[in-house]
Amino acid sequence: MEKLRKHIEEIISISDSEFESIKPYFTVRKVLKHQYLIQQGDDAKYEYIIMSGIFRVFYLDDDGKEHIVQFATENWWMSDYIAYFNQKPSNMYVVCMEPGEVLCLTLEGREQLSTALHKMEHFFRVKLTKGYMALQQRIVSLLSNNPQQRYKEFADLYPNLMQKIPKKYIAEYLGVSRETLSRLYSNNK
Template sequence: MKEKLKKHIEKVIPLTDDEYLFVVSHFSFKNYKKNDILIQQGEKVKYCYFVVSGLLKLVYGDKNGKQHIVSFAMEDWWESDFSAYFTQTKAKMSLQCIEDTNVFCITLEDYQKLSIDLPKMQSFFLKKSNSGHIASQYRILSFLTSNAKERYEQLLKQYPSLFQRVPKTLLASYLGVSREPLSRLSS
């Protein structure tokens, strides 16, 4: 499992074996079962997660009890309620396992310490953060400029494996449609 994190980091920055041992010492490894909740809306966010295996969903529950899928996170992705994580405030979203999931977790304290003690990790985290920000902007633009069918086709093109791993009701929520229109889009 540790090799997956090393390979992921080394796609962005090189690490010596000693540097990697230092990096991984700042993380903890956890196993979760399907439906386990890693972050509960309204509670403090302790970790940012790197997904080694499995699949997560980041969900916003509105005041009417409706669940909105903000994102999915599969292997090689990072996920958290980043606003709450970085500001150390209560989560506005929940993070839940769609499948049995293995993750590396890092606290904000360890994230900051690692960035200071090994400056090239700050570059790594910045690149990952920028990539996430860009993806979020594309998602917003997609909602502003594309119809449901176009969003469906783009998601299918970008992440075809999601369609085998995620129930249609969750895909529909992510795309901003009900399950019935999603069935029409996929036929």
């Protein structure tokens, strides 16, 4: 739980007693490689903060093609947020790509924590704002950048993920074929 405290304190300061009051809202879950946290049709009961591991958030279109919305690694938050905040069945999948550990937070717990400790409401707002900005930047990149630019942007933003994520998934995330990704990789060595 010390990782959680350090993560929170990147945005707000909390006392020992405040942290003790925060801890019960989070449950620890170990996750195996290829294990799903959320599948389409599931209730998205939790928002997850990653303590370790790499996760992929994606949806399947009507033809069964996978579309990656997000990769997530240590200190990142993830869920099917539409389902989580609306308390509806999920349209997304969240799968573990390497063994990891997450902390789980229910929406009810999030709301109670925000009410009990106003600082946490600020923390959650900052985290959501940063996530929204990253998502908007990803959409703009997909709409306006060519594959070379998208590849460079991904490599610059997430150099550690380039070595850990199979090329197949990086290609899906960037919206290019594996062959195109191989050319981009060769051109950027």
